[in-house]
Amino acid sequence: MKSTALxxxxxxxxxxxxxxxxxxxxxxxxxxxxxxxxxSAYDVVLPNGIPDKGRVLTQISVFWFSLLEEITANHLISxxxxxxxxxxxxxxxxxxxxxxxxxxxxxxxxxxxxYLAGSGWREYKADGTVCGIKLPPKLKRAGxxxxxxxxxxxxxxxxxxxxxxxxxxxxxxxxxxxxTELRDRSLAIYRRARDYAGxxxxxxxxxxxxxxxxxxxxxxxxxxxxxxxSSRFWPVDSYKPGKSQPSFDKQFVRDxxxxxxxxxxxxxxxxxxxxxxxxxxxxxxxxxRLTGQDFPWA
Numbered sequence: 074m075k076s077t078a079l080x081x082x083x084x085x086x087x088x089x090x091x092x093x094x095x096x097x098x099x100x101x102x103x104x105x106x107x108x109x110x111x112x113s114a115y116d117v118v119l120p121n122g123i124p125d126k127g128r129v130l131t132q133i134s135v136f137w138f139s140l141l142e143e144i145t146a147n148h149l150i151s152x153x154x155x156x157x158x159x160x161x162x163x164x165x166x167x168x169x170x171x172x173x174x175x176x177x178x179x180x181x182x183x184x185x186x187x188y189l190a191g192s193g194w195r196e197y198k199a200d201g202t203v204c205g206i207k208l209p210p211k212l213k214r215a216g217x218x219x220x221x222x223x224x225x226x227x228x229x230x231x232x233x234x235x236x237x238x239x240x241x242x243x244x245x246x247x248x249x250x251x252x253t254e255l256r257d258r259s260l261a262i263y264r265r266a267r268d269y270a271g272x273x274x275x276x277x278x279x280x281x282x283x284x285x286x287x288x289x290x291x292x293x294x295x296x297x298x299x300x301x302x303s304s305r306f307w308p309v310d311s312y313k314p315g316k317s318q319p320s321f322d323k324q325f326v327r328d329x330x331x332x333x334x335x336x337x338x339x340x341x342x343x344x345x346x347x348x349x350x351x352x353x354x355x356x357x358x359x360x361x362r363l364t365g366q367d368f369p370w371a
Contacts, residue, residue, distance in 0.1 A: 078110035078122030078349075079169070085161045093118055094127065094302065103150065104173045105157070107166060108297075112352070114326045115337040121344050125370050128168040129356040134297045135171065136364050137266065144265060145258050147294040148173040148285065168370060176285025176295050181243050182226040182235050183255050185263035188278035189216050190305055190318070192237065193224070204237045215278070215307075216314040221263050223256045226281075254292060255284055266299050273362050275321065276312055280304035301359050321359035325351045 087098040093113040098105040108127030193203040204224035225243040226235040283296040306321040
């Protein structure tokens with residue numbers, strides 16, 4: 074590993090708020106989103122991070138925002154250092170920031186599932202449904218669904234779990250017209266990304282999108298998009314339905330925490346070096362497969 078994990082940032086005197094991974098700064102008329110190397114599992118942030126993880130998330134998002142412009146507008150203004158105010162340009166920020174339009178956030182997570190995994194698999198085993206959507210019988214774990222399905226969720230506060238809700242309930246919360254447009258756009262993006270990634274050896278099993286409105290009320294894609302943190306990526310070459318799949322994300326972290334029987338309440342234990350290295354390797358591999366480029370910080 075050539076770099077150390079960046080766990081927090083400080084950018085000028087701009088107002089700052091922090092999520093599990095990102096530090097967000099309020100610039101005049103714009104937002105500066107900085108992806109740190111923090112990593113969370115089971116909604117708990119771990120004490121040590123994954124070096125360059127924030128750069129992987131940022132660069133994958135920038136890649137997808139460009140590829141998906143034909144389908145939807147997004148909040149990205151620039152990810153180039155020269156477009157930042159001179160006083161805050163720094164080596165620390167290189168590769169891990171996005172300068173973004175401000176947005177009035179739609180408080181719904183727009184989840185699209187193409188395969189049966191995670192909470193969807195657990196619900197299907199119990200009730201034959203996913204988020205209340207009836208599915209055919211005898212589907213396998215990690216099996217591909219007949220068609221991708223849209224399963225919205227409420228956006229939870231940090232430390233809380235998102236709650237799956239029906240499309241009808243989402244319409245009650247934010248309006249039928251808005252949710253119909255978000256469902257249609259989310260499904261279109263998923264299909265485009267699924268086909269693109271599939272040609273590059275990655276299955277996009279499911280993903281979540283966040284949306285907001287710009288100053289003119291126009292819907293745009295915000296936050297991160299189609300990263301290993303917001304999606305379930307599986308390698309095509311080892312895919313076999315009927316069991317859990319290897320993935321390009323924090324799988325090694327979860328496996329380690331399960332092995333030591335972590336009770337999923339803070340504080341989380343530190344990660345050993347080999348888990349950190351394996352996790353970093355997976356994130357970087359996702360970047361190189363999707364973009365076809367070497368990772369600049371390898």
